[in-house]
Amino acid sequence: MAETPLRKRRLIDPHIHMVSRTTDDYQAMANAGVVAVIEPAFWTGQPRTEIGTFKDYFSCLVGFERFRASQFGIKHYCTIGLNSKEANNEALAEEVIELLPRFAGKEGVVAIGEIGYDEMTKAEEKFFRIQLELAKEMDLPVMIHTPHRNKKVGTSRSMDVCMEHGIPPSKVVIDHNNEETCKEVLDRGFWAAFTIYPKTKMGNQRMVDIAKRYGSDRVIVDSSADWGNSDALAVPKTANLMITSGISEAAVDAMCYGNALLAYGQSGQMKESDWLDAAVIDPKREFEGNSLLRGGGPEAPEDSRLIV
Amino acid sequence: MSAQTLLLDWLKARLTPEALAWLEEKAALIATGAPEKTVFTTFSSCIRYSGKAPLNLESAALKAAGSEVPGWNPSDWTCDQAARAFLLTSLPPGPGSAATLGRLWQTADVGEAVALQKSLAVLANPEGQMPWAREAIRSNIKAVFEAITLRNPYPALHFDNVGWNQMVVKTFFVDSPMHEIEGLDRRVNPPLARMLADLAHERWAAGRAFSPQLWRCVGPCADERALEDLKKLLGSAAPTEKRAAALALKSCPDPRAATILEADPALAAAARDGSLTWENL
Numbered sequence A: 001m002a003e004t005p006l007r008k009r010r011l012i013d014p015h016i017h018m019v020s021r022t023t024d025d026y027q028a029m030a031n032a033g034v035v036a037v038i039e040p041a042f043w044t045g046q047p048r049t050e051i052g053t054f055k056d057y058f059s060c061l062v063g064f065e066r067f068r069a070s071q072f073g074i075k076h077y078c079t080i081g082l083n084s085k086e087a088n089n090e091a092l093a094e095e096v097i098e099l100l101p102r103f104a105g106k107e108g109v110v111a112i113g114e115i116g117y118d119e120m121t122k123a124e125e126k127f128f129r130i131q132l133e134l135a136k137e138m139d140l141p142v143m144i145h146t147p148h149r150n151k152k153v154g155t156s157r158s159m160d161v162c163m164e165h166g167i168p169p170s171k172v173v174i175d176h177n178n179e180e181t182c183k184e185v186l187d188r189g190f191w192a193a194f195t196i197y198p199k200t201k202m203g204n205q206r207m208v209d210i211a212k213r214y215g216s217d218r219v220i221v222d223s224s225a226d227w228g229n230s231d232a233l234a235v236p237k238t239a240n241l242m243i244t245s246g247i248s249e250a251a252v253d254a255m256c257y258g259n260a261l262l263a264y265g266q267s268g269q270m271k272e273s274d275w276l277d278a279a280v281i282d283p284k285r286e287f288e289g290n291s292l293l294r295g296g297g298p299e300a301p302e303d304s305r306l307i308v
Numbered sequence B: 001m002s003a004q005t006l007l008l009d010w011l012k013a014r015l016t017p018e019a020l021a022w023l024e025e026k027a028a029l030i031a032t033g034a035p036e037k038t039v040f041t042t043f044s045s046c047i048r049y050s051g052k053a054p055l056n057l058e059s060a061a062l063k064a065a066g067s068e069v070p071g072w073n074p075s076d077w078t079c080d081q082a083a084r085a086f087l088l089t090s091l092p093p094g095p096g097s098a099a100t101l102g103r104l105w106q107t108a109d110v111g112e113a114v115a116l117q118k119s120l121a122v123l124a125n126p127e128g129q130m131p132w133a134r135e136a137i138r139s140n141i142k143a144v145f146e147a148i149t150l151r152n153p154y155p156a157l158h159f160d161n162v163g164w165n166q167m168v169v170k171t172f173f174v175d176s177p178m179h180e181i182e183g184l185d186r187r188v189n190p191p192l193a194r195m196l197a198d199l200a201h202e203r204w205a206a207g208r209a210f211s212p213q214l215w216r217c218v219g220p221c222a223d224e225r226a227l228e229d230l231k232k233l234l235g236s237a238a239p240t241e242k243r244a245a246a247l248a249l250k251s252c253p254d255p256r257a258a259t260i261l262e263a264d265p266a267l268a269a270a271a272r273d274g275s276l277t278w279e280n281l
């Protein structure tokens, strides 16, 4: 399959689950211009049954994963929250809610998320609202995961509930939008994020059409890459397709970089200087001989050497 | 003077009055037994008030630190680390605080983990801190590993040889600057020398370079095989390795070492008269 070579520009992937990705992904993302990522707390495929696994997962997001990203010159931020699927285990969910304040105030935590609805059960509703109050208390933005089933209704309802709790739309990112949901989201003043998935959710050609129709104001592109069929290079590839499809440089920068920074920068935990000032990675300090790179420096993913 | 007073003095000169007031208020709460939740959230949000600029301590302050706590060298500390150490020194003494620190360590982000490890230099109940001090040696996060390993008096004072030797060997392994380990020469021991010599042989077999500083911990306890290695190095063409071999041989009490060293009279003289050192290697 012929692919347009990726163009180097400064990019942010504001929704990606790096704990499920390899160092090859980090390297490819860095090569493609990704300077920062936001990793929302989500479920990990296998339902958790103990509070301790949540605790260690959150610790990993602010600890080891942050370090892993740094080795490739990528700034790693995260959001903290109880996802809607696991909100349905009420006893465990109560314990997670107790745990959240311990993480929500940490450095580099840019939002409460991803929260919202999965099946729109009573339990989901309850813990969604509790977490909206936590966001208010901590003065943090909110990242909303909209449901895959009954999406349109779930999306509207998520916004209604945010408004009920007095959270301004300017502090809420509604994610996983499609052609059917984005108009209402944008009309109501929320940020509209789009997840580019290779086969489901949203392809990048559709994303180009949406960008042409709705413009770049408050529109955010992300990959939501995780342990499923997904693409860690979705943001660079979409940016590239947008450019070749005639969308302006400024609009692409807004959708694939600037808007995420504006939305999540409201946390006070994410500043452009975080990566601009650290732009020069000292390879001596960061790369040599450490346990992840195992004595080697970062290597290009297209590396085709036989002898390694 | 106490470590806590020193920390506060340095912070007074660097933080805004508002940040300082916040910090002192929280420290007072912690000192009087605030709930654990307060300790955790204060320790986390501290950085929002302190910032993370380097402390840049002048030499008089560094001297004061070293005379308060032998080996304490906060030359690379940042404001958030000092502020967090200040908070931790406010914890009331007793086993309850050690348990709190253990739980704080479990959920620490990278910056918090580094601050906690650096604080071990000045915390009460050093034996109680051992579990997380040893865990930091096992950490894959280099910044956390270096926080306990480099310029920190805790390991030399409190680790047994098993822990100490793992730390020193890993320092080589991850190419951290070994000469920044506090108490390095004081804590040499034969098993460490053997492990390091093994590592040198492994690296030679793999054709990979390594820092000749390695021989610093081998020399004082060099066995038969190590003496052979040093003899070969002294006769080699690599100038830094030659100098390292001369210094290692000079530090070895075995009379055979002195004989080997005589093969290069110029280096032998430089090692003995102090013009050649591990620092200027």
Ligand SMILES: [Zn+2]
Binding pocket: A015, A017, A040, A042, A114, A224
């Ligand atoms: Zn997600």
